[in-house]
Amino acid sequence: MPTLERSGDVFVLDLGDTENRFHPDWLSAVGAALDEVEGADGPRALVTTATGKFFSNGLDLDWLGAHPDQHEGYLADVHALLARVLSLPVVTVAALQGHTFAAAAMLSLAHDLRVMRADRGFWCLPEADIGMPFTPGMSALIQARLAPQTAHVAMTTARRYGGDDALAAGIVDHAVPADAVRATALELAAAQAGTAGTTLATIKDRMYRPVLDLLRDHTDPRA
Numbered sequence: 001m002p003t004l005e006r007s008g009d010v011f012v013l014d015l016g017d018t019e020n021r022f023h024p025d026w027l028s029a030v031g032a033a034l035d036e037v038e039g040a041d042g043p044r045a046l047v048t049t050a051t052g053k054f055f056s057n058g059l060d061l062d063w064l065g066a067h068p069d070q071h072e073g074y075l076a077d078v079h080a081l082l083a084r085v086l087s088l089p090v091v092t093v094a095a096l097q098g099h100t101f102a103a104a105a106m107l108s109l110a111h112d113l114r115v116m117r118a119d120r121g122f123w124c125l126p127e128a129d130i131g132m133p134f135t136p137g138m139s140a141l142i143q144a145r146l147a148p149q150t151a152h153v154a155m156t157t158a159r160r161y162g163g164d165d166a167l168a169a170g171i172v173d174h175a176v177p178a179d180a181v182r183a184t185a186l187e188l189a190a191a192q193a194g195t196a197g198t199t200l201a202t203i204k205d206r207m208y209r210p211v212l213d214l215l216r217d218h219t220d221p222r223a
Contacts, residue, residue, distance in 0.1 A: 001016055001026065002033055003033075004033040004036060007186060008190060008193075009042075009044050009045060009189075010045050010046070010047055010189045010190050011044060011045070012046075012049065013030070013033050013037075013047070013048045015030070015048065015050040015055065015056055016050055017051040017052045018054070019056070020054055020055065020057065020104070021059065022056070022060050022081075023060045026060075027081060034084055034088065037090060038088065038090075043193040044090050044193055045090050045093070045192055047094075047095055047185045048092065048094050048095065049094070049095035049096075049185065050098060051097075052097075054098045054099045054100075055094075055097060055098045055099060055104055055108070056100065056103075056104030057099065057102065058101050078103055079135070079217075080215070081107070082107060082141055082215055083211075083216050085110035085111060086110040086141065086208055086211065087205055087208065087212055088204075089197055089198065089200050090193075090196040090200070091112050091113070091189055091192035091195060092112045092113070093111060093112065093113045093115060093186075094107070094108040094111040094113070094114045096114060096115065096121065096123065096172065097182065098117070098121045099124075100123045101122070101124050101125075101126060102124070102126055103138075105123055105124060106125075106138055106141055108172075109141060109145040110141065112192075113185075113189075114174075115172065115173065115175075115184045116171075116174070116176075116181070117175070118162075118163035118175040121162070122161060122162060123160070123161045123171055124154075124158060124161065125155055126158045127155070128155065128157065128158045136214050137215035137217065140211040141215065142154070142155060144210075144211045146169075146170065146171060147169075147170050150169045150170055153169075154169075163175035174188075
């Protein structure tokens with residue numbers, strides 16, 4: 001399950017050491033961690049990472065299959081997480097130490113910056129391959145955070161990007177050796193910890209208002 005620690009001005013949210021799929025209990029734990037980050041005083045920033053082979057594999061499809069009557073509410077909760085990270089009043093850095101797929105790739109895009117392991121691991125939006133269309137809110141998030149051609153290729157071809165390819169495509173901001181992923185993310189976050197607060201929140205809110213409106217829309221997100 002996710003855990004939250006603090007290193008100086010930087011909170012470090014570790015998503016776990018498994019596939020870190022978005023199970024409802026996992027979503028609740030991440031939400032509680034974000035409550036703590038948002039409620040803290042003074043300079044602060046957030047690094048989100050994980051331990052092991054996966055950053056995250058995204059939606060918990062097994063849970064969804066077992067609870068088809070809760071599909072709408074579940075996707076609304078995922079949308080709420082994406083919107084919250086996108087608008088969080090602190091600088092956020094995703095430290096992608098392992099595979100980052102589907103909704104987890106979208107979660108990484110909701111962060112301000114991304115650092116990825118250069119030698120192993122993939123960033124991928126596999127929805128075209130698995131027959132699961134992007135919701136309007138997810139589409140808007142991806143298109144707001146990636147260059148148009150990169151978004152088109154990533155969304156329509158399910159291309160798997162290694163670290164160097166992801167850097168070249170502008171998906172991530174840094175591609176570094178495995179042992180430097182977390183340290184680089186911590187350095188980037190600490191440098192911007194002083195910007196935390198209402199001004200940063202307002203900037204993000206105004207910058208991404210159309211995306212946030214779609215993600216926060218409580219009608220059926222599959223429409």
